[in-house]
Amino acid sequence: MQRVTITIEDNLLAALDAFMARSGASNRSEALRDLVRRGLAEDAPEEAECVGVISYALDPSQRDLGRAVPESRQRHHDTAIAALSVPLDHTAAVEVTVMRGTVASVTAYANSLFLQRGVLHGQTALVPVRTEVEFHLHGSRAHTHEHLRVQERWADRGAS
Incomplete structure (x- = not known):
């Protein structure tokens, strides 16, 4: 995880603190991560x-x-x-x-x-999710099936 320093106006910081209180975030970093994820969700690639x-x-x-x-x-x-x-x-x-x-x-x-x-x-x-096909052995019975893995963020456009 990276540490980032930002400069923010007093009224915007007060709004962030109010959001933090409403959302139950325990600190500003949690609140900002949540807001960034929500904001970036709007940029989800159509094919994702x-x-x-x-x-x-x-x-x-x-x-x-x-x-x-x-x-x-x-x-x-x-x-x-x-x-x-x-x-x-x-x-x-x-x-x-x-x-x-x-x-x-x-x-x-x-x-x-x-x-x-x-x-x-x-x-x-x-x-955002990714499908993984896994092979399992249950006793003497082998089979494959899919698992959906939740992703931290949307994959970069063009990445597979």
Whole structure:
């Protein structure tokens, strides 16, 4: 880890300290690392591998979203890892969908949801990952399977 010295205005430092208190960071370095990671997530290469956490509120009766949204996940069965729907009242639910794929494919799916009438407060969090294929021996049975490894940051463009 590298040590970096920065110069920062008093009001920006006060805002950083307030963020640190809200986020639970134990020091300014933790708070700055978190903010830098979040800021750099916006620069994720479209072809990079990721897991996306897509969250939104919706009115399931609006334009038949209660049927349409699960059907859209079914069409993406190869990339949809998990889904959760939490009813809030008679007309609203909060939903979370976890997907894997490229940044471009996950954000395209999320944006298509967010454009639907009746879907509100959409957010997408992207986690950079790398797929590793591993060979395992369990007793006398050998097999290979994939593991997703979370990365500290997005890989450099053009790097493999």
